[in-house]
Amino acid sequence: MGNLLHRLITDLGERSDYDAASQCCRCGYCEQACPTYVVTGDETRSARGRNQLVRLLIEGRLSDPASAEDALHTCLLCGACTAACYARVATADIVLEGRRKLTETPHRLARLLTRLLAEHRGLLMLLLKAANLAKRLGLTALARPALRLIGLPGLALAEEHVREAPLVFLEEVLRRRPAVKDPRWSYFAPCGPNFLYPRVGLATVAVLESLRGPGVFMDNGCCGLLAYNYGELDDARAMARRVIERFEASGSRGPVVGDCSSCTAFLKSYPQLFLSEPDWKVRAERFAAAVRDVPEVLADAPLPELAGLPAFTYHDSCRACHGQGLQTAAHAAARRLAGSAYRELPESDMCCGGAGAYAFRNPALSDDLIQRKAGRIAASGARLVAASGTSCLIQLAQGLKKYYPECEVVHLSELAARALAQGAKDGTPAGA
Ligand code: SF4
Ligand code: SF4
Numbered sequence: 001m002g003n004l005l006h007r008l009i010t011d012l013g014e015r016s017d018y019d020a021a022s023q024c025c026r027c028g029y030c031e032q033a034c035p036t037y038v039v040t041g042d043e044t045r046s047a048r049g050r051n052q053l054v055r056l057l058i059e060g061r062l063s064d065p066a067s068a069e070d071a072l073h074t075c076l077l078c079g080a081c082t083a084a085c086y087a088r089v090a091t092a093d094i095v096l097e098g099r100r101k102l103t104e105t106p107h108r109l110a111r112l113l114t115r116l117l118a119e120h121r122g123l124l125m126l127l128l129k130a131a132n133l134a135k136r137l138g139l140t141a142l143a144r145p146a147l148r149l150i151g152l153p154g155l156a157l158a159e160e161h162v163r164e165a166p167l168v169f170l171e172e173v174l175r176r177r178p179a180v181k182d183p184r185w186s187y188f189a190p191c192g193p194n195f196l197y198p199r200v201g202l203a204t205v206a207v208l209e210s211l212r213g214p215g216v217f218m219d220n221g222c223c224g225l226l227a228y229n230y231g232e233l234d235d236a237r238a239m240a241r242r243v244i245e246r247f248e249a250s251g252s253r254g255p256v257v258g259d260c261s262s263c264t265a266f267l268k269s270y271p272q273l274f275l276s277e278p279d280w281k282v283r284a285e286r287f288a289a290a291v292r293d294v295p296e297v298l299a300d301a302p303l304p305e306l307a308g309l310p311a312f313t314y315h316d317s318c319r320a321c322h323g324q325g326l327q328t329a330a331h332a333a334a335r336r337l338a339g340s341a342y343r344e345l346p347e348s349d350m351c352c353g354g355a356g357a358y359a360f361r362n363p364a365l366s367d368d369l370i371q372r373k374a375g376r377i378a379a380s381g382a383r384l385v386a387a388s389g390t391s392c393l394i395q396l397a398q399g400l401k402k403y404y405p406e407c408e409v410v411h412l413s414e415l416a417a418r419a420l421a422q423g424a425k426d427g428t429p430a431g432a
Contacts, residue, residue, distance in 0.1 A: 003100050003233050009272045011088035017097040018058045024051035024089045033084035035351045036074050039368045044071040047081035047091045054098035065102055072098045074362055077229065078351040079322030093272075096229065110230035110357075117191070117222040118239055125169060128195055132165035157360045161398045162196065170198040174205065174217035185215035186252040188243070188267065188291075190260035191222050192390025200393075203417035204259040204294060210420040211301050215254065218246050223258075224273075225266040229356060233273070240270050241280065244287045255292040259413050261389040262356065264293040265323035294388050294413050295320055299329035303416060304423035305339035312338040313345040313382035314412075315373070315396065317389030321349045330412065334386060337415050343380040347373075352387075354395030370399030378404045386412045 008020045015023070026048045031037050037046035044053070053068040062068060077092040085091075116124035134140045140159050170189050185208050193201035208215055224239030247256055258264040268291050270284035314334040321327035327349060335342050353359055353369030373396070377385055383406055387393060396409040 004097060005093075005233065005272065005275070006097075007275050008090055008093050008097070009269070009275070010090040010093075011082070014275065017094060018055065020090050021051045021055040021058065021094045023087050024048055024055075024085075024091070025087070026052065029086065030081040030084040033080040035076060035078060035080065035353075035369055036365060038350075039365065039372065045074055047085070047089070050075055050095050050098070051089060051091055054094050054101075057098055057101055068098065068102060072102065074365060076318070076351045076353070076355040076358055078318035078355065080318065080349065080351065083322045083349075100233070107230045110226055111232070114222075114227045114231045114235045117226070118235060121221065125195075128169075129167055132167055135159070135165040136167075157363055158357075161359060161394055163394075163397055164196050166196065166198050168198065170194040170201040171217075171219065173198060173202065175219065177217060180214040180216050183214060183216040183250070183252040183254065184212045185254040186218045186247065186250045186256050187215060188218050188220050188223075188256050188258040188263070190258050190263035190390065191226075192260045192263075192393070196390065197393060197411065200259055200411040200413055203411065203413040204257065206417045207294075207413055207420060208257060208297070210417075210424070211297070212254065216250055216252055218243075218250055218256065220246050223263045223266050225263055226356075228266065228273075237273050240273055240284065243267070244270070244280075244283050247287050247290070248283070254290075255297070256287070256290045257292050257294065257297055259294050259388070259411065261293050261295075261317040261320035261323065261326075262391065264291055265319035267291045268324065293320055293324055293326060294411075294416075295326040295330035295333060296324075298333035298412065298416055299326075301333070301416075303333060303336045304419050304426075306337050306341075306415060306419045307422065309338055309341040309415075310383035311343055311381050312341045312384045312386070313343045313377060313380045314348060315345060315352060315377070315385050315387045315392060315409075316349040317387050317392045318349075318351050318355070320388050330388060333412065333416070337419050343382050345380050345382070345385075346376050348376075352392055352395045352399065354389070354391030356391055359391070359395055366395070367399075370395055371403055374399050374403035374407075377407055383407050385409050386415055388412050 007016055010020050030047050034046050043049045050071050053071050056062045072095050075095045079092050081091045171194055187205055189201050220243050222239050224236035227235035268288045270288050271281050274280040274284050316327050352373040353366035359366040400407045
């Protein structure tokens with residue numbers, strides 16, 4: 001089917017990728033919202049610079065297409081520009097079309113990982129467990145120089161940044177849950193909570209049980225976001241179809257809840273993958289309408305205030321606030337949980353520089369962003385910060401250790417689970 005979408009679903013309706021890029025009138029209104037422009041002051045690293053480059057690329061008028069490489073690959077895909085833009089120009093999707101146009105062959109590591117995720121999940125789990133065991137024994141750190149030497153500096157950096165190394169994955173724990181007759185929700189396990197942060201997934205499931213009663217684990221595969229961002233669209237579509245089939249077979253009439261905002265935002269965007277397949281588009285729309293991110297679930301939930309919380313603040317994961325419009329919902333939940341411990345975070349909606357594999361591909365820019373974020377968190381006086389995306393958890397954990405070690409990071413679900421367990425112990429259970 002080719003590796004370009006050609007048509008995008010934008011906030012102004014379905015458009016060709018060219019029309020979507022042309023919708024940018026280069027007013028520059030979004031520049032101060034764009035993290036890469038803010039920290040570099042470089043016009044080609046702003047939304048209008050990137051939209052212009054993609055337009056020229058599609059017109060075939062870029063004399064040296066490789067010159068667009070840096071501009072397109074330094075975009076965080078955070079969506080802050082779209083949120084600030086009066087015309088709601090879909091820059092992140094336009095940039096991805098530009099990247100796919102520039103690079104015929106997908107990134108080799110992303111391709112390998114996608115293949116493993118899609119077709120050899122058992123082998124991937126075995127390899128990850130071996131790597132995690134080696135990490136626990138301190139052996140993987142020894143491999144960093146070799147990885148740099150063979151041209152895989154990103155992998156060396158990933159090894160350094162990722163601190164968690166579980167030997168039992170979330171899906172293995174959740175599969176042991178007893179069968180449920182009339183499920184009121186289904187849980188979608190994103191790869192982050194599944195392979196890196198099982199405690200996050202377990203917290204989300206505990207929250208859902210407490211707030212909504214019994215539900216089921218979808219026993220899903222990868223949502224396809226990795227393939228969409230770095231690999232091949234056909235792989236992303238194949239993964240999306242499998243997820244939709246799982247949802248349809250789950251028998252749940254309630255929402256599908258996921259706890260990585262990048263993944264839930266992508267699940268909601270599935271219809272865009274199937275614009276030329278009407279049957280699948282209808283199924284994707286039905287599925288997307290059922291998807292909820294954690295901040296949505298918690299927005300109006302009767303959450304008790306957590307006792308004994310240190311000064312606390314909230315970082316908005318980009319794909320929650322810009323991608324799904326959940327900033328108000330997330331802050332409302334965070335405020336209720338923290339009570340008087342809550343502190344406002346200036347620039348809470350500016351990307352921390354995590355952004356999937358961005359931190360490993362653009363280490364210098366990513367470090368500028370996390371240094372700025374850690375500085376804002378330190379200025380708020382917080383000793384605990386929460387977020388709702390896997391990349392944010394990884395990036396904040398390593399960045400805070402480096403720039404503000406007095407502060408720790410948790411997922412919003414973890415705080416909610418603690419509060420609900422505490423409320424139940426105190427005799428104030430949550431209502432549905
Ligand atoms: S993306 Fe929107 S706000 Fe930014 S320069 Fe283009 S039209 Fe203006
Ligand atoms: S998606 Fe983010 S980094 Fe990319 S142009 Fe928009 S604001 Fe800038």
